[in-house]
Amino acid sequence: MAEIVLRNLVKTYPGTRSPATDDISLEVRDGEFLVLVGPSGCGKTTLLRMIAGLETPDSGSVQIGGRDVTELPARLRGLSMVFQSYAIWPHMRVRQNIAFGLAMRKTPKAEIDRRVGEAAELLHLTDYLDRYPAQLSGGQRQRVAVARAIVTDADVLLMDEPLSNLDALLRMEFRTELKRIVGKLGTTTVYVTHDQAEALSLGDRIAVLREGRVAQVGPPLEVYDSPADEFVGGFLGAPPMNFLPARVDRADGRTRLRIGDRSTAAPATLGDHPGDEVTVGVRAENIEVFDADGPDRLAARVEVVEPTGAAILLTVDLAGRQLKVQAPPTFRIGPGSPVWLAVDPERLRCYDPADSSAITVSG
Ligand SMILES: Nc1ncnc2c1ncn2[C@@H]1O[C@H](COP(=O)(O)OP(=O)(O)O)[C@@H](O)[C@H]1O
Numbered sequence: 200m201a202e203i204v205l206r207n208l209v210k211t212y213p214g215t216r217s218p219a220t221d222d223i224s225l226e227v228r229d230g231e232f233l234v235l236v237g238p239s240g241c242g243k244t245t246l247l248r249m250i251a252g253l254e255t256p257d258s259g260s261v262q263i264g265g266r267d268v269t270e271l272p273a274r275l276r277g278l279s280m281v282f283q284s285y286a287i288w289p290h291m292r293v294r295q296n297i298a299f300g301l302a303m304r305k306t307p308k309a310e311i312d313r314r315v316g317e318a319a320e321l322l323h324l325t326d327y328l329d330r331y332p333a334q335l336s337g338g339q340r341q342r343v344a345v346a347r348a349i350v351t352d353a354d355v356l357l358m359d360e361p362l363s364n365l366d367a368l369l370r371m372e373f374r375t376e377l378k379r380i381v382g383k384l385g386t387t388t389v390y391v392t393h394d395q396a397e398a399l400s401l402g403d404r405i406a407v408l409r410e411g412r413v414a415q416v417g418p419p420l421e422v423y424d425s426p427a428d429e430f431v432g433g434f435l436g437a438p439p440m441n442f443l444p445a446r447v448d449r450a451d452g453r454t455r456l457r458i459g460d461r462s463t464a465a466p467a468t469l470g471d472h473p474g475d476e477v478t479v480g481v482r483a484e485n486i487e488v489f490d491a492d493g494p495d496r497l498a499a500r501v502e503v504v505e506p507t508g509a510a511i512l513l514t515v516d517l518a519g520r521q522l523k524v525q526a527p528p529t530f531r532i533g534p535g536s537p538v539w540l541a542v543d544p545e546r547l548r549c550y551d552p553a554d555s556s557a558i559t560v561s562g
């Protein structure tokens with residue numbers, strides 16, 4: 200068992216004013232793939248380095264596999280790491296690079312050969328074992344770094360933006376590979392990225408960090424569907440979640456949300472507080488777009504039309520606010536045209552304009 204339990208971790212670097220991590224508590228289950236995601240500078244690397252034992256917290260504790268390791272040096276924590284600047288040795292062949300950690304531990308030669316062979320197979324490096332790093336592509340070099348990390352059979356795998364040196368296509372390919380490999384190994388993994396798409400695709404759960412604090416933790420689609428606040432809704436997703444001011448209204452015994460001079464049905468969980476101002480959050484793909492008016496539709500005007508291949512992304516003006524709407528690829532419309540929008544009320548999320556926290560978090 201190698202679950203990780205982080206309790207109230209605070210770390211402020213000398214000479215800085217605000218803490219890099221500000222009272223972070225998190226649990227990573229045994230065998231889980233947890234992604235730490237958030238904008239640059241939010242404390243991801245600092246948190247990972249505290250788990251690794253490369254940074255000492257000012258207060259709080261780190262437990263791995265039921266053991267308090269807060270005071271334990273990195274090499275005794277039973278973990279392996281892959282970092283952004285994957286240091287593989289240029290003067291060593293792939294085989295020696297992968298075997299490096301095992302050789303350091305004086306593992307018997309036959310055992311090293313067996314494990315290196317297995318790791319190479321898993322990472323499709325078998326045919327490259329006798330090459331030098333300079334004779335490999337970027338993606339292959341990255342795979343060597345991962346092979347070296349997994350070959351030691353550590354209880355915990357820590358990765359800090361391991362794909363950020365790869366170009367977009369390779370990133371996508373390798374992301375899929377990584378998911379397959381880590382799934383097979385079942386190693387408890389903490390993975391850091393600033394890329395929200397990577398986080399959504401890789402994590403069993405994701406923890407969204409903001410300014411040294413955990414904004415939300417949960418399964419990717421749950422966090423994506425029901426962001427705890429406007430920051431999370433805006434950070435996850437491309438395009439980000441739309442936010443609009445609205446007013447709670449009653450009509451015919453039903454709760455409605457007035458947006459501009461029209462209104463739409465409110466989600467059941469909103470409750471009944473006519474007159475309240477709320478911020479409505481809605482994802483582009485949850486807005487249905489029509490070229491004619493109808494019941495429960497909001498009137499808008501198209502500003503920009505951007506085909507993305509699989510869909511058409513419309514930027515529309517709704518009551519003076521810009522909104523992103525995803526239309527089917529067959530939808531034909533030009534800028535300046537009127538459109539009408541409909542939203543399933545259960546896809547709407549409502550936030551308190553005062554502090555942007557969710558009024559309703561429903562699945
Ligand atoms: N060695 C350091 N000395 C001083 N400040 C640091 C150091 N490392 C990181 N920081 C600061 O701590 C905050 C969190 O940094 P970091 O954990 O690297 O964020 P992330 O990995 O999310 O980009 C940032 O404000 C950063 O400038």
Ligand SMILES: [Mg+2]
Binds near residue numbers: 243244245
């Ligand atoms: Mg970082």
